[in-house]
Amino acid sequence: MERLQKVIAHAGIASRRKAEKLIADGKVTVNGKVVTELGTKVSRNDDVEVNGVPIDKEEPVYYLLYKPRGVISSVSDDKGRKVVTDYLPEVTERIFPIGRLDYDTSGLILLTNDGDFANLLMHPKHEVDKVYIAKTKGVPTREQLQQLKRGMKVDGDYLKAVHAKVQSTDSRKNTAIVQIILHEGKNRQVRRMFEAIGFPVDKLKRERYGSLDLRGMNAGDYRPLKPHEVKQLRQLAEKNVE
């Protein structure tokens, strides 16, 4: 038996808080009866509907995709461009990406049908390392990289890196490969931060997310997460949210 709001959140319909509001507002029925009590527990055999629509009773699934460049972090695109779920054709559950990578960014992205898990990982306070490799035009100095770690205001957003280090440079092409680690996941954050210090990003890849990396994978490959990997991520995120 599980709490109704948790079951709704798990189905990816709403965050736990929004699910509570749906229940309190009388939008949720269990076996045909409106339920407004937040503590109500339901089992897998109960028929739960939100706004008259049955919620899915899929088992939660978790996947890691090595997103290629030129792919939208979405489940559909009205312009017909490739989307991340095109790379997991055998998965029948209604999965969606946790957060997003830009169209031109490659790398590690997680997909799930577990809305609760997705909400947990996307919580602004969760401080799981996201490691990016950026190819910059121009070679930033150590002092300029320090600026990324001190934090900066860009278009009203406060953006900050946990770590930034030049890994290699190409003096002939005047480019650098820089590793940058973020805890946050604001829109186009890495690109905006490098632009702010005068080094536009030419190529960007996310190579690690918490304890997960892309070892042994090529762009376009995916794999299911192992139960211990899901558990570890959940623990990492919960540690910082509570």
Ligand code: URA
């Ligand atoms: N930062 C960016 O600029 N782009 C991404 O896709 C992810 C982080």
